[in-house]
Amino acid sequence: MVVERTATVRCVPAVPCWAGLTVRDMDAAQGFYGPLLGWEFVPGPDRWGPYVRATVDGVEVAGLSQLDAAWERPVAWTTYFGIESADRAADGVRERGGTLAVGPLAFDAGRVALAADPFGATFGIWEGEPGEDTWMTAPGAPAWIELRTADPFAAALFYGEVFRWDGRDPSEFEVRYEDERVVLRSGGHSVAALRLAHDLAPHWEVFFAVADTDATAHRATALGGRVLDGPADSPYGRVARLADPEGGRFSILTAPR
Template identity: 35%
Template sequence: MAETPEGAPIWADATFPDIEAAKSFYGDVLGWSYGESSPEFGNYTQAYADGKAVAAVSPPMPGQDAPAAWCLYLATSDASATAGKVRDSGGQVLMEPMQVGNFGTMVLAADPGGTVFGIWQPDTHKGFEAQAVPGAFCWAEVFTRAPEKSDAFFPRLFPYKVKKMEDEAIDFAVYNLGEDTVLGRMKMTDDFPPEVPSYVNVYFTVADCDAAVAKATERGAVLRFGPMSSPFGRFAALSDPQGAAFSVIDVTTTEGEMPSLRDAG
């Protein structure tokens, strides 16, 4: 498997108070099957799409009272050095570099606007075994009320070039590694209740967006936005039955012209 470039999304996982309910929900909506849970790693359980590892779910750590949420991990070749850059750039290290068996080393961090994300230095666990196929991760966006802070912070950690969308109605940027766009950044508008913190919204690929939304809402999810067709695909934003935000996208159903982007700064 090709090595994931520095700063590219490499993995996604989520903690759920009711892990069995989460497995059932995502199994139905995204077609996931699951590996054996690992008691020595807090019952961490990998999810598979067509036999390929695409994400993981786990219960909260003992004593942890965190809400259900997805976490996106960005690739690094040196977790300790990247954690240092987080501190030096005005972010917070929420969990110091921790070796996870022989799988790799993880860090949990937050940008200056409070957006929580993960950092993963792979060893035997190389990250996503598939992307942009049904059931697999496809895309992610930093949703923040402090876009200028995110746009300054993340390029200090990774070799991102920031490009902004040329649209007065929307404050949206993308982070590129070379010619590859790897992450989006969206300014949260007043449509978001003030109690909703900044977060990373992960997109999972589906064969049919409308069918996935129908299945998800039937299973107790709340539709937040969409379905809507775009130049990137037909997508919708949801909260799962335990409150974790995620989106689904059918990348084969596109509509409209690609937006114009300009270099930020």
């Protein structure tokens, strides 16, 4: 179902502030994620093809874009970092051994680019209207973003230089080094981490909040998706890793009560 009510999403510099999914069948994707995560959908800019934004209680939480049939890009979730200048960040990607795949390109909410870090993890760059962190904890909204990579500290050096982590106001942005992971904090709360993982190809994983991880995982299989890992308890709550019917991978999280 498409609704007309929405809230403005703000670009938060230096941290992940948006998640986007590339799909091959827009109707099928909405038919899976809508009932699974309680999403409603609003039309978005269609300059590069069909695009909708998913909403929770009227707040935009994610974007779905349909791939052109000729594109070979896989169905996948992409994490977008906010930044004051997409062009400067794109230059930083190239200068520090990463790969710039697309852009920067102008669209209705600013400028955007797609890139990969030197270890192969893909991510997005978004230059838009700056604002405070708007990530929600309500079911259906992104609750956590995590880079899984073989060397989180080397990755942190790359992202820190591209997104200018040094020198930012510590009351608004903070980087913490904890054991084998690097944690990003924005607006006084943790929003993302870079952590050690040898069992998967480097990638940014999106965790969506749900009221009941086990029930949501069961619902995902009923809707044509797959459970890849879990459900299992973790220090952050009960988690499961899922794949949608087209293979797009993501995680769900029920925070401890």
